[in-house]
Amino acid sequence: xxxxxxxxxxxxxxxxxxxxxxxxxxxxxxxxxxxxxxxxxxxxxxxxxxxxxxxxxxxxxxxxxxxxxxxxxxxxxxxxxxxxxxxxxxxxxxxxxxxxxxxxxxxxxxxxxxxxxxxxxxxxxxxxxxxxxxxxxxxxxxxxxxxxxxxxxxxxxxxxxxxxxxxxxxxxxxxxxxxxxxxxxxxxxxxxxxxxxxxxxxxxxxxxxxxxxxxxxxxxxxxxxxxxxxxxxxxxxxxxxxxxxxxxxxxxxxxxxxxxxxxxxxxxxxxxxxxxxxxxxxxxxxxxxxxxxxxxxxxxxxxxxxxxxxxxxxxxxxxxxxxxxxxxxxxxxxxxxxxxxxxxxxxxxxxxxxxxxxxxxxxxxxxxxxx
Amino acid sequence: xxxxxxxxxxxxxxxxxxxxxxxxxxxxxxxxxxxxxxxxxxxxxxxxxxxxxxxxxxxxxxxxxxxxxxxxxxxxxxxxxxxxxxxxxxxxxxxxxxxxxxxxxxxxxxxxxxxxxxxxxxxxxxxxxxxxxxxxxxxxxxxxxxxxxxxxxxxxxxxxxxxxxxxxxxxxxxxxxxxxxxxxxxxxxxxxxxxxxxxxxxxxxxxxxxxxxxxxxxxxxxxxxxxxxxxxxxxxxxxxxxxxxxxxxxxxxxxxxxxxxxxxxxxxxxxxxxxxxxxxxxxxxxxxxxxxxxxxxxxxxxxxxxxxxxxxxxxxxxxxxxxxxxxxxxx
Numbered sequence: 001x002x003x004x005x006x007x008x009x010x011x012x013x014x015x016x017x018x019x020x021x022x023x024x025x026x027x028x029x030x031x032x033x034x035x036x037x038x039x040x041x042x043x044x045x046x047x048x049x050x051x052x053x054x055x056x057x058x059x060x061x062x063x064x065x066x067x068x069x070x071x072x073x074x075x076x077x078x079x080x081x082x083x084x085x086x087x088x089x090x091x092x093x094x095x096x097x098x099x100x101x102x103x104x105x106x107x108x109x110x111x112x113x114x115x116x117x118x119x120x121x122x123x124x125x126x127x128x129x130x131x132x133x134x135x136x137x138x139x140x141x142x143x144x145x146x147x148x149x150x151x152x153x154x155x156x157x158x159x160x161x162x163x164x165x166x167x168x169x170x171x172x173x174x175x176x177x178x179x180x181x182x183x184x185x186x187x188x189x190x191x192x193x194x195x196x197x198x199x200x201x202x203x204x205x206x207x208x209x210x211x212x213x214x215x216x217x218x219x220x221x222x223x224x225x226x227x228x229x230x231x232x233x234x235x236x237x238x239x240x241x242x243x244x245x246x247x248x249x250x251x252x253x254x255x256x257x258x259x260x261x262x263x264x265x266x267x268x269x270x271x272x273x274x275x276x277x278x279x280x281x282x283x284x285x286x287x288x289x290x291x292x293x294x295x296x297x298x299x300x301x302x303x304x305x306x307x308x309x310x311x312x313x314x315x316x317x318x319x320x321x322x323x324x325x326x327x328x329x330x331x332x333x334x335x336x337x338x339x340x341x342x343x344x345x346x347x348x349x350x351x352x353x354x355x356x357x358x359x360x361x362x363x364x365x366x367x368x369x370x371x
Numbered sequence: 372x373x374x375x376x377x378x379x380x381x382x383x384x385x386x387x388x389x390x391x392x393x394x395x396x397x398x399x400x401x402x403x404x405x406x407x408x409x410x411x412x413x414x415x416x417x418x419x420x421x422x423x424x425x426x427x428x429x430x431x432x433x434x435x436x437x438x439x440x441x442x443x444x445x446x447x448x449x450x451x452x453x454x455x456x457x458x459x460x461x462x463x464x465x466x467x468x469x470x471x472x473x474x475x476x477x478x479x480x481x482x483x484x485x486x487x488x489x490x491x492x493x494x495x496x497x498x499x500x501x502x503x504x505x506x507x508x509x510x511x512x513x514x515x516x517x518x519x520x521x522x523x524x525x526x527x528x529x530x531x532x533x534x535x536x537x538x539x540x541x542x543x544x545x546x547x548x549x550x551x552x553x554x555x556x557x558x559x560x561x562x563x564x565x566x567x568x569x570x571x572x573x574x575x576x577x578x579x580x581x582x583x584x585x586x587x588x589x590x591x592x593x594x595x596x597x598x599x600x601x602x603x604x605x606x607x608x609x610x611x612x613x614x615x616x617x618x619x620x621x622x623x624x625x626x627x628x629x630x631x632x633x634x635x636x637x638x639x640x641x642x643x644x645x646x647x648x649x650x651x652x653x654x655x656x657x658x659x660x661x662x663x664x665x666x667x668x669x670x671x672x673x674x675x676x677x678x679x680x681x682x683x684x685x686x687x688x689x690x691x692x693x694x695x696x697x698x699x700x701x702x
Contacts (some may be wrong), residue, residue, distance in 0.1 A: 054605055056442065060438075161557040169526060170461055170463075170556070171556060172464075199441075201438060272438055273437065275464070276435055278556055279437060279557075280437065282437060282438075293604070317435070319431050320435065327404075327435055330435070
């Protein structure tokens, strides 16, 4: 049935895409007179060569896991949620309200409340586009994009007019109380005798992100609801014929998606900054789309793709720190990877499919492809 | 992916160790980027001047994300960069976290006060410089209406506006001051289109001199003022050259001097609170060949006289940030 064996689909396609992106990026770096080999070495050693580098890579990766899962769940229902950015912004607002206005005795309780708060705010923000899609047929891509702008304006207003401490110039909330400080990987691993960098922002949210990956896998492939979501995503008409309610599935899938995007705020707002700043999300909502596409909407793929993008972010920061490669060019390199893995998927896939078809044709019809 | 990781691991083994220890100073620009023709660029110019005169080298980074504020500070500190200068009040929170971890590193923060033993906090008396250009605006105005366009609506920019308004009123107590802010978020620092629209709106209200204290947004203000044939006043860097003969003057905020001094003082830098005002050349107005014809001797004398009085303490300009109010201007 499938043209390509499964292993080729999940390894060869992303790897070849990455390789192409790497070659093009090397040409770009060459063109501005820098050494691409040294640049790659710097990125790798800076992002993966120390616990410090890993700490930042995993911090960024945690963000992308949440937003990547959010996009992935929606894709399974045939919905393209581009509103991760806005949902994560609102999630940040939820976390900030939970942390600022309720005196928590311990972070373990606070983090549970923050999960609920962020997921609730993110889900609410996704609920309106979902309702419009389900009941009125307003296209979800357009409405979720629009809602990103509304989210930015809402956050803007609340930070500037409501949550900003008096006399402060920064549109940001005050620091969260010490009691809601989430333990960093340094603090988590120290009792086991593992020395992890103290400076890096990776924190206990990484564990929550991994749990979320497992739960999403269970939901999509091991529950009746997951089956309904997937069948609705594959064929809306067939699903409706099978008695699956379109409105119900659209709403549920988008609420879960928005909730996951909102939960990103546990990592960046509660874990890293420990206060809500205006541009807390910083495009992670959009990176989530690339992560989900590259990870083929599977939690394991999302996990690995998120780490790759975390590597690109942290490696890019190291390039900016130690070379004269301008930051615009680092964005170009990151964009090339997104372009090849996300958008130009078919460019690699179709030639590969042709090769596998040719291989299969050359074999005797009796022997089935040995994997 | 496993293959990819093997490949990455292999290269990691070969990799250079990043950040060989140096005693070079470092400069961190804010998210606006270093070539904003205003605040960040002034900081860059100071660093460049230091590099040109001493032959030294310095590290620099333009930030891409909020998380990088603390990251850049720690990385530079760990690599031995000293002193580390950061341009902008937004670093205050990160520096407050980081400074204590690196007691041997000297930090300089511009436009904000961070109370730590190894931090020099440089703040400017922008209200004094703004007072002088306000006087010039009132003297140059024929309609007795002058404009002010701020960037982001924060106390710092209100401080500019309040000093300016006091200067205007000192020359002409009946003058009208039209004051607008571009926005309430950092995006307001880089919105030349909105700056241009605000300028047109102020012109329609009769303003014939506008003062832009708005970072990159000011480029649009100065452009529109030049196009519409009115005078404008630049800010931070000397912006007179942008539209020769059409920019009345620029309120110079010598961020470049602050950076230059910090770099020159090096590791022996005196920390604490440093106020850059008229008395020590921290602020002032720009006079060069581009605006020589716009500033007659009588105007120059009056402004220089006021400048001397402020420097000596004889004339006090109200600082908005001292009590969050302005006696001559409502926001």
